[in-house]
Amino acid sequence: FRTLDDIDVAGKTAVVRVDLNVPVENGAVTDVTRIKRIVPTLRELIDKGAKVVLLSHLGRPKGMAAPDLSLEPVASALSAILARPVRFVATDWRDGRASAALEGTAPGDVLLMENTRFHPGEETNDPELAAQFASLGDVYVNDAFSAAHRAHASTEGIAHILPAVAGRAMQAELEALGLVLQDPDRPVFALIGGAKVSTKLDLLVNLVAKVQVIGIGGAMANTFLAAQGHPIGKSLVESEMLGTARQVIQRAKAAGCAVLLPVDAVVADELSAGVETRTVSVDQVGANDLILDIGPATVALFEDKLQEVRTLVWNGPLGVFEVSPFDQGTIAVARAVADLAETGRLRAVAGGGDTTAALNQAGVTERFSYVSAAGGAFLEWLEGRPLPGVEALKA
Numbered sequence: 001f002r003t004l005d006d007i008d009v010a011g012k013t014a015v016v017r018v019d020l021n022v023p024v025e026n027g028a029v030t031d032v033t034r035i036k037r038i039v040p041t042l043r044e045l046i047d048k049g050a051k052v053v054l055l056s057h058l059g060r061p062k063g064m065a066a067p068d069l070s071l072e073p074v075a076s077a078l079s080a081i082l083a084r085p086v087r088f089v090a091t092d093w094r095d096g097r098a099s100a101a102l103e104g105t106a107p108g109d110v111l112l113m114e115n116t117r118f119h120p121g122e123e124t125n126d127p128e129l130a131a132q133f134a135s136l137g138d139v140y141v142n143d144a145f146s147a148a149h150r151a152h153a154s155t156e157g158i159a160h161i162l163p164a165v166a167g168r169a170m171q172a173e174l175e176a177l178g179l180v181l182q183d184p185d186r187p188v189f190a191l192i193g194g195a196k197v198s199t200k201l202d203l204l205v206n207l208v209a210k211v212q213v214i215g216i217g218g219a220m221a222n223t224f225l226a227a228q229g230h231p232i233g234k235s236l237v238e239s240e241m242l243g244t245a246r247q248v249i250q251r252a253k254a255a256g257c258a259v260l261l262p263v264d265a266v267v268a269d270e271l272s273a274g275v276e277t278r279t280v281s282v283d284q285v286g287a288n289d290l291i292l293d294i295g296p297a298t299v300a301l302f303e304d305k306l307q308e309v310r311t312l313v314w315n316g317p318l319g320v321f322e323v324s325p326f327d328q329g330t331i332a333v334a335r336a337v338a339d340l341a342e343t344g345r346l347r348a349v350a351g352g353g354d355t356t357a358a359l360n361q362a363g364v365t366e367r368f369s370y371v372s373a374a375g376g377a378f379l380e381w382l383e384g385r386p387l388p389g390v391e392a393l394k395a
């Protein structure tokens with residue numbers, strides 16, 4: 001793929017697709033992680049003398065203008081972080097205000113256009129809307145890896161009209177992810193948690209063919225444990241997926257991928273904060289027990305395996321990390337990973353919405369080699385699916 005190194009932007013207008021789909025509460029942005037990620041690209045474009053026109057979606061307004069999903073509050077947050085004015089342009093893309101706003105602008109100016117999803121053509125990848133976006137500039141820079149799984153007018157269509165390159169945040173994502181599945185230091189350990197096997201089946205099937213070890217935690221592990229004949233009491237389980245879970249294990253065996261399932265669990269009678277808990281082996285889960293976290297022996301099992309591998313890719317919490325004390329297993333493993341990553345012996349990459357939140361809660365995000373800013377796009381990448389926004393940059 002091409003990057004900012006491959007084009008000359010001086011005196012040009014760069015249309016930059018960013019992912020400013022950030023949480024906004026009462027008119028204020030409550031998490032600026034995604035805003036910070038795009039700063040290097042924006043600074044570079046400004047320093048090189050380009051005008052910058054930013055395109056992003058926010059939420060899912062279904063092709064209509066929705067005042068509560070306006071990007072206006074995000075413009076103020078971006079301006080504060082960038083330490084320069086960001087001009088917000090209100091438009092529903094049918095009124096010509098976007099192009100009119102460019103009149104009289106100078107190199108170094110930054111404009112943020114209104115939510116691309118206020119027009120139905122964004123999600124249908126309407127060529128006319130893509131052309132309208134393209135008419136705002138001379139080059140297209142995609143810095144929104146986290147929206148790259150969408151074949152939308154601002155992520156895909158426009159890339160076929162203007163010279164298209166990856167921004168620095170997109171480049172960093174692709175390079176970090178490339179070192180995990182395409183060209184990794186082996187062995188590679190995939191640590192997969194979360195609630196459901198059904199939503200992660202494609203991902204598991206892809207990973208067992210590519211990595212040397214898979215560790216499974218979270219409620220999805222209950223389905224695997226049940227499939228192996230372990231008692232799981234009243235724990236969350238997908239009974240209709242037991243056969244599928246067995247098939248995943250068979251596929252892993254055939255591909256030479258070791259599967260690590262929990263060997264112990266933290267259980268309780270109900271899921272609530274501060275409830276009384278017990279730690280039991282997976283053979284001793286009682287009829288009324290709920291499995292809510294991995295236990296210390298499982299943490300140790302995962303930690304031992306971490307010593308043997310060179311690359312870790314992690315998606316999904318290992319317990320109900322939103323409810324204390326069921327965050328302990330995830331936090332313990334996260335710290336062990338961070339310690340190893342800091343020594344340089346392990347390349348540790350994580351991604352996905354819940355995972356990012358869990359690592360933030362554990363306070364280890366900065367100590368990982370790379371934490372993706374993507375949710376759905378990270379999962380689709382783990383599934384081995386081509387991402388339309390990335391493919392369009394290669395064309």
Ligand code: 3PG
Binds near residue numbers: 059060147377
């Ligand atoms: C995200 O937050 O994961 C991206 O911005 C994509 O949002 P979407 O799922 O609404 O397309």
